[in-house]
Amino acid sequence: MRDLKEIQLSMQPPMVQGDHNYGTVSDKIGDVTLKRRTPFHWFIGFGIAFMIAQALLFTVTVLLARGIGIWGNNQPVGWAFDIINFVWWIGIGHAGTLISAILLLLNQKWRTSINRFAEAMTLFAVACAAMFPLLHTGRPWLAAYWLFPYPNTMGVWPQFRSPLIWDVFAVSTYATISLLFWYVGLIPDLATLRDRAKDKKFKFLYGIFSWGWRGSARHWHRYEIAYLLLAGLSTPLVLSVHSIVSLDFSVSQVPGWHATIFPPYFVAGAIFAGFAMVLILTIPLRVWYNMKDFITDTHLIYMGKVMLATGLIVVYGYAMEAFFGWYSASQYEVFMIKNRIWEGPYWYMYWLLILCNGISIQFLWFKRFRESAFWLFIISIVVSIGMWLERFVIIVTSLNRDFLPSSWAMYSPTVFDLSMFIGTIGFFFTLIYLFVRFLPIISIFEVRTLLPEANVHGHQQDFDESVLEVEYTYDRTDPPNK
């Protein structure tokens, strides 16, 4: 195993460019946070994002005052923008966990300089996602008793046989574990900032949040074990979360939802959408903060490749959905596919979706597009739109014409649907801007391990090396150590 790993590692191109040592790495990443002068473009970006976030505040206020009738939801389209946006946001979050956990277990060194803000992106995306189903209940403070099991005065419990309750458990666990993972990764870097901060206030705050971390060998030993175990726990977790989200649909009987392919297809779609969002954030960030030494072109190319691979799985999912519809020989399923693709009122949404998710990614086969940050950025935006359209197609075109023609109805969003969605985008970027300002956007201590000088006697100190595998060659009869 070790040999295979050495070969695997030696084949990966260097992930840090430029002439760097421990000190310059710490300064370069830490100074973004510690430098007193905040760049002007930060104020512009934060200001715009914060203004857009006010749309969310306004919508939620009106919503709580007047009820969900302000949205375009109707019968039969009871799940509309709120669930589309919920699935869209939670899917975006998945790339963060994939990068931080699955790529860690797979010894992919390129995760090191993008995991920190990909995890932050996960947290903020999950926060945006959670708002939608909660507010869809209309009065969230009255919904608690059927969402969470607690002994209430009515003596009733949540229905654990329902995927909607599974969803509550999956999403809340996912949010909690993502927060823990992110915070554990931050502790040593917060200690670095504590030791470097000149300002008393910040020194105190970073000191509190780094919990007195001092980099002791014994601490690092347990730290790495904890980090690795968290990665091992997050991997099945992230796969379960979007699988359970997809079960919200596929456990029901509605044609277009009732499909066994949903769990893997949703997970692939989530990673696809998530990598698109990581690219949307990375490409400007590495230019604005001059981080090209750590987030190299290789990183972007790899992310482009992951996007292509997961995108192709998603396209396969579209093909299979159509095939299942035809092969089922059920008149409702056949009708649903026809309705979705060419006969129904929303046929153009389907073709826009194919254009965004199916056609646009084909450019990633070519080096010219993969190696150009500009084109990756454009394709990522197109893919993000495409993934939103996918959820629209699944939810609205399946519901608006189900079994009985007498219950068919058209759906169109109101201005509040749009303002809530756009508002969460503003909220998301507000949080991203605050994160970039106050916390190290790249994991400083993990980048240190990538430097050649971190090798001890030529032995690489990869952070992702399994500490559980370290062989203990010293003589056990040595003085026992406490």
Next chain:
Amino acid sequence: MSDKLYGLMAEFDSATELVDAANAVREAGYTKTDAFSPFPLHDIDEALGVKRSILPVLVFFGGITGLMLGIALQVFVHYIDYPLNVGGRPYLSWPSFVPPSFELTILVAGFTAVFGMLFLNGLPRPYHPVFNVSRFALASREKFFLIVEAADPQYSYDETRGFLESLGPQEVFDVPE
């Protein structure tokens, strides 16, 4: 500054020097030692004789606890406290209890991993004698430190100081209690 010392601390420039020094210190018979580095060094575990942590065992039992909690909760709710007949399905419909039980397994195991790690590390501890050495601020940046505590049975100020100096450090510091 009091006379009592917590220990003696040597500063090194590179990871290799630190690991070599840690090996030498262990071979000389010192046991109450510790090393500080700006990133995790695997070779140091071996050099200092750090025992393998019990944390994975705790996390395993944390996961089992979460699993039991999930099963117990759902069996209590749907079988004991409030059996509800939904479409003639069995009260003990265990396949639908799997996802929440799984999520709780992960949740409790994750909490155990993080808080177990912090607990075993004795954190949070904002103050520690090593912070008394002003150069120690560089331990989170680029320098490597090795400490021999005064509590070590073999410790004697002059001898230990001389020994640490023989290992080729940048400097040896007294660490006040």
